[in-house]
Amino acid sequence: xxxxxxxxxxxxxxxxxxxxxxxxxxxxxxxxxxxxxxxxxxxxxxxxxxxxxxxxxxxxxxxxxxxxxxxxxxxxxxxxxxxxxxxxxxxxxxxxxxxxxxxxxxxxxxxxxxxxxxxxxxxxxxxxxxxxxxxxxxxxxxxxxxxxxxxxxxxxxxxxxxxxxxxxxxxxxxxxxxxxxxxxxxxxxxxxxxxxxxxxxxxxxxxxxxxxxxxx
Amino acid sequence: xxxxxxxxxxxxxxxxxxxxxxxxxxxxxxxxxxxxxxxxxxxxxxxxxxxxxxxxxxxxxxxxxxxxxxxxxxxxxxxxxxxxxxxxxxxxxx
Numbered sequence: 530x531x532x533x534x535x536x537x538x539x540x541x542x543x544x545x546x547x548x549x550x551x552x553x554x555x556x557x558x559x560x561x562x563x564x565x566x567x568x569x570x571x572x573x574x575x576x577x578x579x580x581x582x583x584x585x586x587x588x589x590x591x592x593x594x595x596x597x598x599x600x601x602x603x604x605x606x607x608x609x610x611x612x613x614x615x616x617x618x619x620x621x622x623x624x625x626x627x628x629x630x631x632x633x634x635x636x637x638x639x640x641x642x643x644x645x646x647x648x649x650x651x652x653x654x655x656x657x658x659x660x661x662x663x664x665x666x667x668x669x670x671x672x673x674x675x676x677x678x679x680x681x682x683x684x685x686x687x688x689x690x691x692x693x694x695x696x697x698x699x700x701x702x703x704x705x706x707x708x709x710x711x712x713x714x715x716x717x718x719x720x721x722x723x724x725x726x727x728x729x730x731x732x733x734x735x736x737x738x739x740x741x742x743x744x745x
Numbered sequence: 746x747x748x749x750x751x752x753x754x755x756x757x758x759x760x761x762x763x764x765x766x767x768x769x770x771x772x773x774x775x776x777x778x779x780x781x782x783x784x785x786x787x788x789x790x791x792x793x794x795x796x797x798x799x800x801x802x803x804x805x806x807x808x809x810x811x812x813x814x815x816x817x818x819x820x821x822x823x824x825x826x827x828x829x830x831x832x833x834x835x836x837x838x839x
Contacts, residue, residue, distance in 0.1 A: 570831055574824065581820050585811050592812075618753060622780045622804065631803050635780065670753075673810065677781040681806035683827050688801045690831040 535711055537718035545715065549708040556700040563693045566628050570686045577683050580676045587669030594665055598658035610655050630689045632682040635674055754779075761791035768795055772805060780805050785812035786819040 535541060599607050621636040756771070758764035764784065771779050786809045789796060796807050809820045829835050 567831070574828055577824055578821070581824065585820065588811055620780050624803065633780065633803055633806065673783065673808070674781070677783075677806045677808045680808055680823075681803070683824070684800050685803060687827040687831040694831075694833070 535715065537715045537722075539719065542712065542715045542719070545708055545712050549705065549712065552700055552704050552708060556697065556705065559693055559697045559700065562628060563690065563697055566630075566686060566690045566693060569627055570683070570690055573679055573683045573686060577676070577679045580672055580679055584669060584672045584676050587665065587672060591662060591665035591669055594658060594662040598656055598662045601656045601658055606655070607659070610659065627682070627686065628689070630685050632685050633678060635678050637674055758788060761788045764788035765792040765795055768792065768807075772799065782807045783810045784808070785810060786817045787812050790817075790819060 535545075602610075619638045621638070623634045623636070624631045625634045626632075756767045758767055765788075768782065768784065771782060782805050784796070784807060789807075789809045799805060799807050809823065811817065811820070825835055
């Protein structure tokens with residue numbers, strides 16, 4: 530029994546019963562929320578895993594081709610070629626609501642739709658390997674963007690699930706048992722009071738009768 | 746890095762201390778200007794504290810990417826950590 534200072538009256542009993550009802554309903558709702566969050570979370574995790582592997586492979590490849598390019602060209606030339614980008618990316622961010630968790634949704638717009646815009650240099654003085662490297666990067670970039678979205682979603686969901694799980698557990702293992710035991714305590718106390726009152730009344734009745742009829 | 750050619754803003758860092766400084770600068774001064782920050786795993790390992798601060802806020806997203814040396818598996822590690830946080834145990838195996 531947690532609350533040792535509860536007063537065993539009918540009013541408190543009713544209050545406690547109301548709280549127990551609310552706690553039960555809250556518990557049920559939170560449990561549903563947790564289950565649904567978990568389902569969504571597992572989907573996100575799976576997607577994240579696939580994407581991450583793809584991004585990591587793609588980047589490794591892109592870096593490797595960049596490495597080749599930089600070994601063919603002089604570092605100055607490479608730097609000069611990439612010095613001023615022609616393409617620019619505008620990133621839009623909106624929020625999507627998954628079970629009251631706000632997760633970001635990214636959308637990106639490149640300044641121009643021409644895919645060749647990623648090459649900010651003339652082809653005459655650069656090697657073809659550099660073109661390959663940039664092409665690889667451009668390909669992997671879309672996955673990277675999606676990865677960012679999925680990974681952030683995953684982190685936010687994880688936090689929410691943790692919170693919800695704690696609440697469910699607190700209700701299930703602390704609040705509800707406490708309330709139940711308090712209610713039991715009060716009902717027992719009230720019954721006891723009732724019994725003693727009954728006994729007292731019987732006794733009084735006996736005494737009154739004795740007085741009236743002069744029983745010996 | 747070649748990302749500059751794609752139109753991303755690049756902030757080269759020599760070591761993790763510098764990377765941390767840049768990260769702080771990007772997240773503080775230009776609020777909402779960068780929604781996604783990609784950072785190399787090798788740097789991220791040493792400024793984990795800074796990165797974890799943004800784990801629970803919707804923006805910005807800080808995403809680890811492998812560097813030139815290839816993947817160190819840290820990205821997948823983060824995934825496992827998130828699963829463990831949500832579920833309580835590692836259910837992905839290995």
